[in-house]
Structures are given as C-alpha cells and as structure tokens.
Amino acid sequence: DVKVTQSSRYxxxxxxxxxxxxxxxxxxxxxxxxxxxxxxxxxxLIYFSYDVKMKEKGDIPEGYSVSREKKERFSLILESxxxxxxxxxxxxSTPGQGAYYEQYFGPGTRLTVT
Amino acid sequence: RKEVxxxxxxxxVPEGATVAxxxxxxxxxxxxxxxxxxxxxxxxxLLMSVYSSGNExxxxxxQLNRASQYISLxxxxxxxxxxxxxxxVVNNRNNNDMRFGAGTRLTVKx
Numbered sequence: 001d002v003k004v005t006q007s008s009r010y011x012x013x014x015x016x017x018x019x020x021x022x023x024x025x026x027x028x029x030x031x032x033x034x035x036x037x038x039x040x041x042x043x044x045l046i047y048f049s050y051d052v053k054m055k056e057k058g059d060i061p062e063g064y065s066v067s068r069e070k071k072e073r074f075s076l077i078l079e080s081x082x083x084x085x086x087x088x089x090x091x092x093s094t095p096g097q098g099a100y101y102e103q104y105f106g107p108g109t110r111l112t113v114t
Numbered sequence: 115r116k117e118v119x120x121x122x123x124x125x126x127v128p129e130g131a132t133v134a135x136x137x138x139x140x141x142x143x144x145x146x147x148x149x150x151x152x153x154x155x156x157x158x159x160l161l162m163s164v165y166s167s168g169n170e171x172x173x174x175x176x177q178l179n180r181a182s183q184y185i186s187l188x189x190x191x192x193x194x195x196x197x198x199x200x201x202x203v204v205n206n207r208n209n210n211d212m213r214f215g216a217g218t219r220l221t222v223k224x
Contacts, residue, residue: 033210040216042118042201042217043201045212058210090157090158097210099207100145100146102148102163106157108157
C-alpha cells in the first residue's frame, strides 16, 4: 500500500511567519505534488517535482516555494504566511509521468493563518 | 469559465436509490478522466478511471462522452457509506496537468 504522510494535520500560524509543510511517500514514487483545496474551487496545483532537486511551478505558485532534497520528501514553504493562504494543503505522489497514473494523496494539512 | 465543472449538490438520497452525477470539461484535448471520492476531512482517493467505452465497478458505472465533453458517474443501490464528495478529474497531458472539479456532495440517508 502506498503511504503518503504529511507532518501536521492542523497548523495555526501568524501572518508573516515562515511555514514549512512536509510530505513523505514510502513507495519510491518519482513525482510529487502540492495542492491547495478551497471550497468551491477544487484542488489547485501549487508546485510539482519529477525528480530530486527538480521543481516546476503549477498554477498558483506565488507566495510559495518547495524543496526536494530526497526522493521521498517534498516540502512546501510559505515564505511569509498571509491570511489568504489559509487553506487545506494536500500532497500527492505518482509512480511516473503520464496521463493515466493515479494520484496518491496524503491526509492533508489544514493551515490557518491569523 | 472553470475547466472542470460539477454540480456542487448536495444530493440527498435514500438508501437504495440510484443517483447520477455529471461533470463537464472545457479542453477537448483532455486525455484521461477519473472519479475520486473524498470523505469529510479526508484526502481524495481514486474511485475509478473513466474509459471511452464506459466502465463498471460493482454498483458504480462511469461514462465518457467526448463529443459533448462530459463524464458521468452512476451509483446504483446507494449505501450509507457512499456519502462523500465525488471529484471529477480530467488530465490534459502528463500528470502535472490534472484539473479537479470542486466536487459533488452526496448524502445517503436511511
């Protein structure tokens, strides 16, 4: 069974703080993704990575950065948290590139920025 | 206009009912199609892929209509455990271009 874990289920941070969200997958998957999910908007892709030290911007990268130093770990960084970054953050992984792979999601981190 | 549109619901149905959801997508070049299920405060999980010929998995049937650019999900003999949000997902190229609908919420009542 693929397992994707995220470091926190719930997080409360103050405006301006630097925030780290960690994601780890245990199935040697090549590709990892960070999404945010907001009511009425669906999941939106923030960043993704196809390999160690490789990153690509998704649809809404502004205000975020990522790090992939090891294959199994993909971190999302909010450089200076703002209230409009209050959201559910979901990490996902897939075994390869291609249109037909299932995405395996972590349990999500519900971030509140006050 | 959103790339993937779903009726948000909620759909409230009694146990045993048949319920159908539709989803429309705007990119005619879309390559692959999926339904994911998301329980309250949980992560999305793949329910089924959707193939051009249509496919069935137990009580669930998925259909794809490329000409009209919509996919559908039919649930027969609804169970209480089917209560969830169903996400329509369309993949335009590689798996970095997956587009998610906002979801349709289903509540099955006794």
